[in-house]
Amino acid sequence: MSRFLIPLVLVAVMIPVFVIGLNRDPSEIPSPLLMKPAPEFELPSLKDPGQNVGSANYEGRLALLNVWATWCVGCRQEHDYLLRLANETDIPLYGLNWRDRREDAVSWLQQLGDPYVASAYDEDGRVGIDWGVYGAPETFLINAEGVVLYKHISPLTEEVWQKEFQPRILAEKGIIE
Amino acid sequence: MILFLAFGLANAIDAGKVFDDPEMQARYEKIVSEVRCLVCQNQTIKDSNAFLAGDLRREIQRLMEEGRSDAEIYDFLVTRYGDFVLYRPRMSGKTMALWIAPFLLIAVGGIVAIRVVRGRMALSVDDDTD
Numbered sequence: 001m002s003r004f005l006i007p008l009v010l011v012a013v014m015i016p017v018f019v020i021g022l023n024r025d026p027s028e029i030p031s032p033l034l035m036k037p038a039p040e041f042e043l044p045s046l047k048d049p050g051q052n053v054g055s056a057n058y059e060g061r062l063a064l065l066n067v068w069a070t071w072c073v074g075c076r077q078e079h080d081y082l083l084r085l086a087n088e089t090d091i092p093l094y095g096l097n098w099r100d101r102r103e104d105a106v107s108w109l110q111q112l113g114d115p116y117v118a119s120a121y122d123e124d125g126r127v128g129i130d131w132g133v134y135g136a137p138e139t140f141l142i143n144a145e146g147v148v149l150y151k152h153i154s155p156l157t158e159e160v161w162q163k164e165f166q167p168r169i170l171a172e173k174g175i176i177e
Numbered sequence: 178m179i180l181f182l183a184f185g186l187a188n189a190i191d192a193g194k195v196f197d198d199p200e201m202q203a204r205y206e207k208i209v210s211e212v213r214c215l216v217c218q219n220q221t222i223k224d225s226n227a228f229l230a231g232d233l234r235r236e237i238q239r240l241m242e243e244g245r246s247d248a249e250i251y252d253f254l255v256t257r258y259g260d261f262v263l264y265r266p267r268m269s270g271k272t273m274a275l276w277i278a279p280f281l282l283i284a285v286g287g288i289v290a291i292r293v294v295r296g297r298m299a300l301s302v303d304d305d306t307d
Contacts, residue, residue, distance in 0.1 A: 026218065027218070029215065029258070029259055029261050030259060031259065032255065032256060032257070032258070032259040032260075033257075099228060099232075124232070125228070125229070125232045126232075126236075128232070129232060129233065129236055129257060130257060131257070132257040132258045132259070134215035134216055134229055134258065135215070135216060
């Protein structure tokens with residue numbers, strides 16, 4: 001009896017492990033930045049090169065940082081949602097324009113609308129490396145102490161916002177546990 | 178034609194020569210062949226021409242020029258991209274299972290095999306006495 005029982009138990013244990021493993025997206029790599037202090041940065045503003053945009057802009061408050069580029073298909077997909085989100089939420093949304101051409105990025109915002117309080121222009125991707133960016137769009141939630149609460153890779157949607165961002169924001173504001 | 182091909186290859190990936198000092202160049206080549214390109218996960222940044230791979234190669238070159246050690250450069254990458262960025266993940270709490278599992282599995286398999294073989298040997302001895 002135990003002859004059959006042992007392999008049976010082993011298979012019963014392994015099947016869920018494989019099912020979970022197969023359903024995980026290997027392109028989504030957990031960020032080592034989670035619950036760690038976000039990197040500080042200062043870059044020229046996308047729209048106004050004379051001005052600087054950086055972590056000092058949102059220091060001391062809950063903020064969102066969205067990594068985007070005009071060559072990034074997913075960024076176009078999430079753009080309409082970002083516009084809506086910027087309207088609906090009181091959390092400032094900053095942009096990190098990553099490895100893009102300035103004129104392309106500026107005209108994209110002119111044509112499609114600009115959801116960002118301001119966008120920093122990371123032309124050579126130096127700041128992107130500090131943030132561990134490897135595929136736009138990526139969206140970071142940073143708290144008032146400058147700690148990364150959450151990182152979402154791939155286009156931001158209403159569903160992701162409700163499920164992943166909203167609870168963390170409410171917990172941060174002390175509204176619910 | 179051959180010239181054209183050679184030119185194309187040389188252009189595709191600029192992981193080639195970046196240091197005049199052969200010792201530095203050897204170090205550089207070793208590091209870039211140990212680092213995973215995260216956009217194209219099964220390539221090293223040495224083999225990949227994705228722009229992120231190029232950025233990381235440039236960053237490694239810069240850190241080397243600053244005189245950082247290999248360990249410091251790997252640290253720099255792991256704090257930003259996580260253990261996954263290294264093809265040979267380092268021993269840590271999180272990667273311990275990865276390192277120990279193969280040896281554990283071989284040991285378990287070995288024990289099972291020995292038991293099975295012993296069982297069969299005992300059986301065949303019984304057969305002879307019959």
